[in-house]
Amino acid sequence: MQSILRIPAFWIAGLAATATAAIVDVPYSGQLVDGGSPLTGWHQVDVALWDAPAGGTLLHGQSETVQFEQGVFHLELHVESGIFLMNDSVWVGVAVDGSAELEPRVHIGAVPYAVRALSTTAPPLPGVAFATDFAPVEVQAELTWVPVSTVTLEAPASGYVWLSAAGWWQEGDYTHPDAVSVQFSLGEGTPPPYYQEQVQTGFFEYRAWPYSHSTVVPATAGVHTYTCWVYVNSPVATLSPMPTIYASTMQAMWVPNNYGN
Numbered sequence: 161m162q163s164i165l166r167i168p169a170f171w172i173a174g175l176a177a178t179a180t181a182a183i184v185d186v187p188y189s190g191q192l193v194d195g196g197s198p199l200t201g202w203h204q205v206d207v208a209l210w211d212a213p214a215g216g217t218l219l220h221g222q223s224e225t226v227q228f229e230q231g232v233f234h235l236e237l238h239v240e241s242g243i244f245l246m247n248d249s250v251w252v253g254v255a256v257d258g259s260a261e262l263e264p265r266v267h268i269g270a271v272p273y274a275v276r277a278l279s280t281t282a283p284p285l286p287g288v289a290f291a292t293d294f295a296p297v298e299v300q301a302e303l304t305w306v307p308v309s310t311v312t313l314e315a316p317a318s319g320y321v322w323l324s325a326a327g328w329w330q331e332g333d334y335t336h337p338d339a340v341s342v343q344f345s346l347g348e349g350t351p352p353p354y355y356q357e358q359v360q361t362g363f364f365e366y367r368a369w370p371y372s373h374s375t376v377v378p379a380t381a382g383v384h385t386y387t388c389w390v391y392v393n394s395p396v397a398t399l400s401p402m403p404t405i406y407a408s409t410m411q412a413m414w415v416p417n418n419y420g421n
Contacts, residue, residue: 205223348384
């Protein structure tokens, strides 16, 4: 198998734990490209948590055989809670099919609510929601907000919800210099006023660009449905075909109003 040339997107999705649990479950997603093409099929993925960006002490190791679709894979790490309580910085290293660990390692941290949940003085476990397996969305027109992923969460009381969405967007067949702006909006509404922007320039021809965006929004007690929207703008040239959005994961996590106090 050819060596992995790049890692477009790796991200820690979050933790789920009780105040007394010894093990926390960490959903983990990534995208791998081999020789310019996204990996497909089943492959062995070895994930290691370290206390340093290079060398250092091994904190956790796990091997899983997972399926890759368009280069994207998902797995769940089963990690001792003390790792995130005793280490301010944790780095993740990945190896595929027995090859050497990919470089560089990716810096991660425990989601804030999860660190609090592991404390013996923590409040009840916050509401958590996690969704995957979204269908690809072909953007039909510029200057239009298009929904690409959703997640529903029940907040146990008034507080705040941390939202995160990840995936990648795929350019069409362009043979001239171009500039494309893609905005990502997270929250409730059509669309909400919380957004981040990616701008790409250059000669495009079937190029993929990863995204991983997050925001924090206030929330009252009850059920909330959150959406990740995209908005495509190309002021330099008309896009034909339009980009396709591949949403891989979306999650929402509730924290109380007094979080951090």
